Amino acid sequence: MKKTIFTLIILVLSLSIFAEMPAVQVIQEKGKIDSLTIEYIKAFDEARFIYTLPASLFDKGDTIEKINQRVSLFTRENGYYFYNRIADDIIRYDNTKNLATYTATIKFK
Structure with missing residues (x-):
């Protein structure tokens, strides 16, 4: 019984060590006085517009108007x-x- 529990614990730990975090794609758009950063996680279909x-x-x-325009464009792209x-x-x-x-945190579908 102890060997089985120990084996399961080792298995779970080894799988958690090699688990990958989803990649975050960062898109930066800089203007003269403002900047827009998009942190896009494709695995979850989510993005954070900053x-x-x-x-x-x-x-x-x-x-809000500028964010909505950029979100609409990002949705189509x-x-x-x-x-x-x-x-x-x-x-x-x-x-x-x-x-x-x-x-703004956005979920795409």
Whole structure:
């Protein structure tokens, strides 16, 4: 009995050591004052869109519009039919660097 349990534990540990994490493809698009980073995980059909710009220029409506345009383009480029947001969008302000960051997490289908 002890040998069987020990063998199972060794088997599970050896499989967990060699398990691979899904690859994250990072796409960066930089403008003059803003940047958009897309962290795309193809294995899960998910992407995180991170839009950064100076906090003084941040407008939530414009930011959502830009993210939606880029998500629609990304959906067509990668052969998906539609998408939905799987988490609430996150807005963060960095007062030391005077930046605003808007993050949207998207699931493609």
